Amino acid sequence: MTWLEPLRSSVPELEARAWDSVRRLADELAGLVASAPPAGDRAARSRWLLGLRRRLAQHGHRPPAGPVAAAVWQTLAQFCAGFHDLDLRDATGPGHGAMILTDADEATAQSWRGRLHRGELVGIAATERHGGSRIQEITTRARLRRDGRWLVSGEKCWVSRLMESAGFVVFFRDPDNRISAAVVDAADRGLEREVIEPFGLDGWAWGVLRLHEVPVGPAADLVGPAGTGLDVFRRHFARFRPLVTATALGTAAGVHTLVVDALAARCRVGVLPRVRDNAMITLGRTHAEITASLLAAITASRLAAAGHRHAYLAARIGKAAGVDTAHRAVTDLAPLVGACGFQQASPIAKARADLTGLLYADGIHDSLYRSGGISLLHRSAASAVAQPQTHHPRTKTDTAA
Numbered sequence: 001m002t003w004l005e006p007l008r009s010s011v012p013e014l015e016a017r018a019w020d021s022v023r024r025l026a027d028e029l030a031g032l033v034a035s036a037p038p039a040g041d042r043a044a045r046s047r048w049l050l051g052l053r054r055r056l057a058q059h060g061h062r063p064p065a066g067p068v069a070a071a072v073w074q075t076l077a078q079f080c081a082g083f084h085d086l087d088l089r090d091a092t093g094p095g096h097g098a099m100i101l102t103d104a105d106e107a108t109a110q111s112w113r114g115r116l117h118r119g120e121l122v123g124i125a126a127t128e129r130h131g132g133s134r135i136q137e138i139t140t141r142a143r144l145r146r147d148g149r150w151l152v153s154g155e156k157c158w159v160s161r162l163m164e165s166a167g168f169v170v171f172f173r174d175p176d177n178r179i180s181a182a183v184v185d186a187a188d189r190g191l192e193r194e195v196i197e198p199f200g201l202d203g204w205a206w207g208v209l210r211l212h213e214v215p216v217g218p219a220a221d222l223v224g225p226a227g228t229g230l231d232v233f234r235r236h237f238a239r240f241r242p243l244v245t246a247t248a249l250g251t252a253a254g255v256h257t258l259v260v261d262a263l264a265a266r267c268r269v270g271v272l273p274r275v276r277d278n279a280m281i282t283l284g285r286t287h288a289e290i291t292a293s294l295l296a297a298i299t300a301s302r303l304a305a306a307g308h309r310h311a312y313l314a315a316r317i318g319k320a321a322g323v324d325t326a327h328r329a330v331t332d333l334a335p336l337v338g339a340c341g342f343q344q345a346s347p348i349a350k351a352r353a354d355l356t357g358l359l360y361a362d363g364i365h366d367s368l369y370r371s372g373g374i375s376l377l378h379r380s381a382a383s384a385v386a387q388p389q390t391h392h393p394r395t396k397t398d399t400a401a
Contacts (some may be wrong), residue, residue: 001026003083003253003291004076010295011076013069013302022073025061025092026080032056033084039350042202045087049203050164053091054119061092062117071239071305075246075298082250083257085347086354087203089247090121090161097122099169099236100183103224108183115166122183123165125156125209126233135233138179140172142216150175151213152182160361162193163205170211171229178227182216190214200350200357234312235304237362241315242300244362245322248355249294252326252333255351256286259333259341279336286329293318293325317372320365327355 001023008019032052037044061077063070074093081088094101100112100122116122128138140154152172159168165186174180184191191214196207216222224232260283266272300318303311330351334341341348359365 001080002257003294004079007291007295007298011072011298013066013072014064014076018064018069018073021061021064022076022080025056025077026083028056028059028061029080029084029088029091033088036085038345039087039202042205045203046164046205049087049090050119050121052088053121056092057117057119063093067305068302071242071301072298075242075301078243079246079250079253079294082247083254084250085203085254086201086247086251086351086358089244090204093243095122096124096161096169096236096240097167098239099124099181099223099232100167102235103181103232104183104222105220108220112167112183120166121161121164123159123161123168123186123209125159125168125170125184125211127156127158129155129157135171135179135230138171138173140170140211142172142174142180144175145215148218150182150216150218152184152211152216153213154211156209156211158206158361159209160201160206161204162195162207162209168209169223170214171233174226176227179229180226181223181229181232182221183223184211184214184216184221188214198357200353200355201361238304238311238315239301241319241362242297242304244358245297245300245319246294248323248326248358249290249297251351251355252286252290252329255330255333255348256283256290258348259283259336262337282332282336286333289325290329293322297322313372313375316363316368316375319363320368320372323355323358324365327352327359330355 004022011019014022032055035048037048039045063073063077077092078089081091094116097112097116097120101109101116104112112122126135126138128140130137138154140152140156142150142152145151152170154172156170167186168184168191169181170184171179171181190212192210192212194208194210195205198206218226223229263272263275263279267275296318300311300314303314330348334348334352337348340346343349
């Protein structure tokens, strides 16, 4: 909360009770992470992360009422989670399950609301071999069965929460060749998983999800109306990417705090006679950059909650810039504590590896920048067409000039 308290006036949506709930969440997280298993034990860590999520859910750590206040609260909550470990990016909130809650049939949404409130996870299966940002090119396809149900077959790559998820929101081409989305129960026999060992971001299982004629009921299982999968995807990632960004910035803030505390302790016991000016400059610059990027992430969450027309753009370039900021900050901070920051068991080394992975997860940052640039050019061109130039006859002064 040392990082968040100075920003209190920047989040007027959160009343005293909501702000106190963020503080309580931060306090409980600080206690829970002390029992975390080592990062090298992936199976134990996966179980622990899912258990932590369920415990926080049972303790009622949930956002206040109102879409904007809830979005701002969730952004701050994920910053608090990331402060301890980027693996806690799924510690709070519905995550990818938000698509079900907002776009699925009411009965389906209600069923999953209860499961998410108990701490269950939902994964997303959108990315294919060609990459995740070009969802229009997906090849996973559904065929129509005689009883009216669809059978979905295909392969999804780089799926996070592969083994821990209770369900997946799958994007595919429906029998009319439109892009649709549906929720599939993780226990379906038509699902085949191939776990891949990642570099960084290894708290949750990650890999390939293959679908072999998985049944989908168009009346109950679709997330959004048939053919609206692209809209569902964009609305969701307008909400989701600011949360990822805030988590990454929380990780950078956690490393910053570790480094400051380590340098202060060394000075206090006389190991370090003084902190050099270049280190002071790095501490000040990275603190400012992390804070500025967090404010941008909060703004992007507000835009998404309000349905602003520029929310998807803000989420894309904000995620790319925010994760870049976090990655650069940790890279610059690590040398300030010397060799201990480069040990495999160091939380600083883990943060560097995790943030490197996040440059490619939830959208490769260069692709997000590029798509943002394309959107800005299209917006400028559309504005020019909408505002035709008015002809003003020249005056004598114009001619003389």
